[in-house]
Amino acid sequence: MAKRRGKPPRIPQLGNHGMDDALHAYATDLSSAEPDGLAALRRATWTQTVKPQMLCDELQGRLLACMSHMMAPSRVLELGTFTGYATACWAEGLAADGVIDTVDVNDELHAIQDQHWDALNLAHRIRRHTGKAMDVLQSGVLFETDARPLDVVFVDADKEHQQAYVDWAIEHVRDGGWIVVDNVLWWGEVLRVQDGTSRDPYAVRIHELNAHMKGHPELDNVLLPLRDGLHVARRKPRA
Ligand SMILES: C[S@@+](CC[C@H](N)C(=O)[O-])C[C@H]1O[C@@H](n2cnc3c(N)ncnc32)[C@H](O)[C@@H]1O
Secondary structure, three states, X not given: OOOOOOOOOOOOOOOOOOOOHHHHHHHHHOOOOOXXXXXXXXXXXXXXXXOHHHOOOHHHHHHHHHHHHHHOOOXXXXXOOOOOHXXXXXXXXXXXXXXXEEEEOOOOXXXXXXXXXXXXXXXXXXXXXXXXXXXXXXXXXXXXXXXXXXXXXXXXOOOOOHHHHHHHHHHHEEXXXXXXXXXXXHHHHHHHHHOOOOOOHHHXXXXXXXXXXXXXXOEEEXXXXXXXXXXXXXXXXOO
């Protein structure tokens, strides 16, 4: 396997939920390479932010881009922008008239986002909202200038309110639209919640969210054990 000298780690924190690091690296190497512009954004994230491990890894980024190409969405909503890496991945497959709205409470990363979205020629496809995700969702701003329904909601902000975000998404995503939630394995801690050996509050909430999505009558779902877990659900058509 090729050495990656001078590059940031592509799979931080892996190894404690059963997916072998070497297999993950193999899958990454045998998938399309991360585009240069995104590699530059990854480097900037690792050199300029204090929690770079929040960044989605190369393989997950390629999966999000692939899903975007499959769905060809006109509207994507992302909760949790961080440095805008996943935003750019989702933007790759947008329909010709497609736009992504992205929300983050942190306004300190705008300069990194602007620099790299400009370099990737994506800035005109992205609408940025600054504030707490629930406030932005409840403000109505997402539909003020664009009444089109949402095709995809990507939930990747704070873990406290994930279920509320998913419930909002079930109400607002179009019939047959998609809800994608990141970090749903919480580095394996959900297994220990399930067998009663952990009461980690984040893991408890995430396990409850996974069960909520699995049991929800309006969703078809698949929980992918990729990196820290990606829950993908299709909103069934309304009666
Ligand atoms: C895991 S990071 C997002 C990673 C990004 N989607 C990616 O894959 O590159 C989580 C982000 O959620 C933001 N966040 C935390 N609490 C929030 C809240 N209540 N509302 C909106 N954003 C929040 C943080 O500032 C952080 O940038």
